[in-house]
Amino acid sequence: MPSTLGFAILAVLARGARTGYELTAVMGRPVGYFWTARHSQIHTDLQKLLADGLVRFEAEHGPGPQDKKVYHLTPEGMAALRAWVTEPPRARPERDELVLKTYASWLADPAEVAGLFRAQLALHEERIAQYESQQADFAETPSLGEPSFGNYAALWCGLSYERHRADWCRWMLARLDATPRADGLRAEGSSEDPRRDTGH
Amino acid sequence: MPSTLGFAILAVLARGARTGYELTAVMGRPVGYFWTARHSQIHTDLQKLLADGLVRFEAEHGPGPQDKKVYHLTPEGMAALRAWVTEPPRARPERDELVLKTYASWLADPAEVAGLFRAQLALHEERIAQYESQQADFAETPSLGEPSFGNYAALWCGLSYERHRADWCRWMLARLDATPRADGLRAEGSSEDPRRDTGH
DNA sequence: GGCCGCTATGTCAGAACTGACATAGCGCAT
DNA sequence: ATGCGCTATGTCAGTTCTGACATAGCGGCC
Known part of the structure; x- marks a missing residue:
């Protein structure tokens, strides 16, 4: 195989x-x-x-x-x-270096971690714009039997992924920026938990 | 290193x-x-x-x-x-077997592909429930200097990821289920494009 | 006239990782 | 009493993948 x-x-x-x-x-x-x-x-x-x-x-x-x-x-x-x-995919282990860094982020200066996330956010926003323009190139959603259906579905997934990622970066930045260095400022009413806000 | x-x-x-x-x-x-x-x-x-x-x-x-x-x-x-x-993560190559299968899904029977996605959706929904209960265990969002901030932030990311993934599965199933086999049924007003519906 | 980039093929050392094998005491259930 | 699962260590063959090396013609730029 x-x-x-x-x-x-x-x-x-x-x-x-x-x-x-x-x-x-x-x-x-x-x-x-x-x-x-x-x-x-x-x-x-x-x-x-x-x-x-x-x-x-x-x-x-x-x-x-x-x-x-x-x-x-x-x-x-x-x-x-x-x-x-149509065979179920073998579960590939998640390997995400940014999340690993986040797991250890309590050790670092919040201002520096924020720099990391600002760079990542810029990257994701760039990709979102790129994917959106690619999506706009499809006149309409291709139907199932055509090869381009595969492209469209993969693009949809990629776009959704980048948006999720950008959301996470923004959530992190809201926490990180509210505590610039060592003074007692608290991040209070920033971005909320990811409790479903799309209404269903 | x-x-x-x-x-x-x-x-x-x-x-x-x-x-x-x-x-x-x-x-x-x-x-x-x-x-x-x-x-x-x-x-x-x-x-x-x-x-x-x-x-x-x-x-x-x-x-x-x-x-x-x-x-x-x-x-x-x-x-x-x-x-x-705080060093920028080396860009790990995306390797996603399910998306790869989707890219080639135009070759397969939609009913069988739908089976694949139903199984994946069930998996993601299970994880969402699991992560949500883990999130509920945090009385409040840990602050930056504590180790548990890393856990909480990673969990937030994981939860957001699983929801994105479940959304994609549902979108795929809406297209797939509307075309059972070989008759001329069209998937028309099913799930929409991932155009920001959270309003901002 | 020379260099760069594109087309186009391949090899190879080494890193990263998987899955199986190997050993052994201790406690618990049948 | 026998066997299973948990704790706890390690090795090793083989797979997958990266990054560097190697070769070479053709077209365009300076």
């Missing part, structure tokens, strides 16, 4: 044939929002998929010492991908 | 001395929500921290062939941890 990256590669190839280089580019931008890989890893996994008969390639002579290889799915590859899609 | 897990260990030890076994337990529950590790990895990293002089231990005779070792921070370890807290 391929690794998860293997399935990511198959998922991209299901939308059309690509070279390893092009796969690397796709892993950098659209797919990279939820699964990244360097070209070295992609080449390694492509060898494995090839050995398992899930992909094949057409060689063309390209730049550099080697031939350019345009990969495409085999029927077996498509079948493996289809079977994988 | 220690690995991120190394700092996670330091962050736990900053709250009190622990054995490797106890660290494993903590990595399973409170810290495990944002940074997990198996005991094998913890023992390996503990050796490195020991070699770097960031932790030391007191040996007591415990069960099993080896002595029980109670680890605590050295002043150097505390300094390293304090310095790390």
Whole structure:
């Protein structure tokens, strides 16, 4: 069975044939929002998929010492991908360095921690703007059978995630900024607990 | 410089001395929500921290062939941890198998994909209930200088994340359930885009 | 004429992590 | 009395991934 990256590669190839280089580019931008890989890893996994008969390639002579290889799915590859899609995901361990830093933030100067969160917030706000403009590029929500439905649904998730993250940064900043250094100021009526405010 | 897990260990030890076994337990529950590790990895990293002089231990005779070792921070370890807290986190690549599956979901039967999301939603709703009860255990929001501020802030983030995730599952299910199999039913006025509905 | 960036392929050492194996006393339940 | 689970330590093979190294043609800029 391929690794998860293997399935990511198959998922991209299901939308059309690509070279390893092009796969690397796709892993950098659209797919990279939820699964990244360097070209070295992609080449390694492509060898494995090839050995398992899930992909094949057409060689063309390209730049550099080697031939350019345009990969495409085999029927077996498509079948493996289809079977994988509806299998429950293996629970990947959450690994979130910012939350870990927050867990230890009681040790640090609040003003410095606030700097950290201001930088993070700016980053998230930038991504929100970027995702929103990408969402606006869809004339209407794609329907289920089209490949672009996958893009749209992933984008929706990414946007929702960035907003959650930005909200958290703002909540942290409200606590942090209210206590500048060592004087007795209290953060009282700042941002509230995340008790559902969308009304249901 | 220690690995991120190394700092996670330091962050736990900053709250009190622990054995490797106890660290494993903590990595399973409170810290495990944002940074997990198996005991094998913890023992390996503990050796490195020991070699770097960031932790030391007191040996007591415990069960099993080896002595029980109670680890605590050295002043150097505390300094390293304090310095790390306010450094910007290295951008960890997003790796989200469910979103990857969603990206390829146009290939699968919507009814089966819906099953996947129903299971995920149930999981998130369970965690929300769990986190909410944990949040209720805090009489009031801890103040910045206390260790429990770190716990509270991490919990706030976790709760917000689970709600975002549950929202996304519900949005997906609204699209998925409206198109049972192959007949021409359209999902029209279901759940809307994540355009800010909290009003600000 | 030379350098940079883009296309395009690959290798390799080392870090980080998982899952299985290995050892052993103590207390509790059947 | 036997076996299970908890405490407690550790090793090791194998997987996944990163970052650096290596090669090379083609087109554009200065």
